[in-house]
Amino acid sequence: MAVEIRAIEALLQENRSFSPSAEFASTAILNDPAIYDVAAKDPVAFWAEAARELHWFKPWDKALEWKAPDAQWFAGGKINACYNCVDRHISTPRRNKAAIIWEGENGETRTLTYWDLYREVRRFASVLTEHFGIKKGDRVCIYMPMVPELAIAMLACARIGAIHSVVFGGFSAESLQDRINDSECRLVITADGGYRRGTVIPLKRNVDEALVNCPSVEGVVVVRRLGHGLTDETFTRMHEMRDHWWHRVAEDVSGKSECEEMDSEDMLYVLYTSGSTGKPKGIVHTTGGYLAGCYATTKWVFDLKDDDVYWCTADCGWVTGHSYTVYGPLANGATIVMYEGAPDFPDKDRFWSICEKYGVTIFYTAPTAIRAFMKWGPEYAQKHDLSSLRLLGSVGEPINPEAWMWYQQYIGEGRCPVVDTWWQTETGHIMISPLPGITPTKPGSATRPLPGILVDVLDEKGNSVPLGGGGYLVMTHPWPGMTRGLYGDPQRFKDVYWSKYPGIYFTGDGAKRDEDGYFWLLGRVDDVMNVAGHRISTMEVESALVDHPAVAEAAVIGKHHDLKGQAISAFVTLKGSRAGNSEMADDLKEHVVKKIGAICRPDDIIFTAELPKTRSGKIMRRLLRDIAEGRALGDTTTLADPGVVQSLRERYEEEG
16 A cells, blocks of 8 residues: 555656547547637527537527526526437437446346336336326425436436435435425335345335325335345335335336426426535526536536446435436436445445446546545456546545545556546536546646636635635536525525625635636635634645545544634544554644645544545535534434444544
8 A cells, every 4th residue: 555655646746737648639529628718708609509409399588597696598498308318319329229227236237228218217207197196396205226216217207397306315214304395295206225235225114204294295106126035014014095116006007208398497306405504405406507507518528429338426316416327418318327335345346346347438436435445455446457447537525636646547547537527516517627638637626617617716805816826616607507596495595605795606615726727626615724814725634634645534624722713623544454543643743734834733633433424425524523612413314324423522522
């Protein structure tokens, strides 16, 4: 491992920039830098041109109507997301192309062609309308494992104009109940269970518990996922009249459901994301602009071609799964991989086994996963033939340069471009990212805004910060996939996103621009510490800590300090069996000083075997702050392992 880290450090020192290879650029979908200038001259016309590649039942009257914070993209146009993802492909040679390649954690496999997907989506759309009376505008909750029926259910809702609310299958019954009630869902679609690291996740039982207090729900559809003798009677209780097996209700419908002609601004889905107050926010996305943005950015950022096998590892319970597993790739007619389980089951090479087995060409995952791969070592990837890979992507949080380089060297074998993407649930699609056939990349930087995206960095007073400086990341012009609001809470939408700078979208993230104009994301602004009058990014300190050869992962927060305002506390996971002791803590503090400066020296180093994370892999720094400040813990319903929090609190109190 030490040799591996030294090799990465040497590469970082000798070459901080990576240009697209001539071979890659020559065949890339976008390879002319002039596209940035074309888009900048008229962003609305630029996006309208991209949207014309979709199928519209009726063209729009006006590409953009804008009065902050309300946007209407392609107003008056009639479109259907399902039609663009499924129907329009079956009259082309893609009819018999694989649409979804699925692998279950226990090794089961299924492949659905676009014709198969068309038949299955039509059939389930008929279930929704004919069996349950679901109609345009009704809300449908989807709470499932990563199985093909999850994508089918999403597309079936889109087909008939129902609004889907996908809730990640790892959420508790209480979290599920809150989300169902907030959007007043009429129907819940679930499974008897799913698999995660060899154990069964009892989804149907959670639904039963949640629905005790969900008066709007009239019915439940249950996919039979489990085997091993887990029959209806021994594992899944079906409530008479309310609950129905998917495979049985699908037998009794016409299967001839046609697509509803949706207004471009009709709601497509609502997706709940964590808020700083602890109450989830229902992010609303509409149809035309969102689909156009996902379609175009999938093609541009991933250089997506017809013969690619594309795998985004995100669960469809998160926006990345919505935009870059379902809507974006399928609208492009891509072959996508879906995997149900964990990356380390039954062993730590599961992802690489899948890449080799299906000839994956485009791989898109999170920095948290990449750092885990680093911790486990490159030998797991080196057991497999990864020569099919031609492009790698990163999503979810800023990626530290060391992880970027490890990814590029040991997974991409030094030949694959890495697209580090920045965007949010609220933005709907990628906003800042390299174009792999055009943009030279720098490890750790998301590089430049995509063509047609207008981004700035402002100071506290709203002044644009010169190159080389940092501040608040904002969007200064509307973009197609932007959220249209928070479900049922328009005032909160204005307060959170539009009140800091009038007429400008406030992302809540900090950023720096270097002398080349490249963006370096610093994480949430409440993750920027003010230490003795100096603004210090938690991400910068974390990157310095992870740069140490003994460190696998680190999370940094600011805690109250009477003299300095805030002091730096670091929660650190070490590699392998290394011991966390006072000598190691002192060594890490000095390493940070060496990498950044004395002002960034952590006051506390707390060693832990695991960090508290959401089920999408994001470190829950809010909970770490609660621990450091000695406050009552906030909402832990999104934690992968809530027990980690209590263990950390106890450890912190022992050392504090």
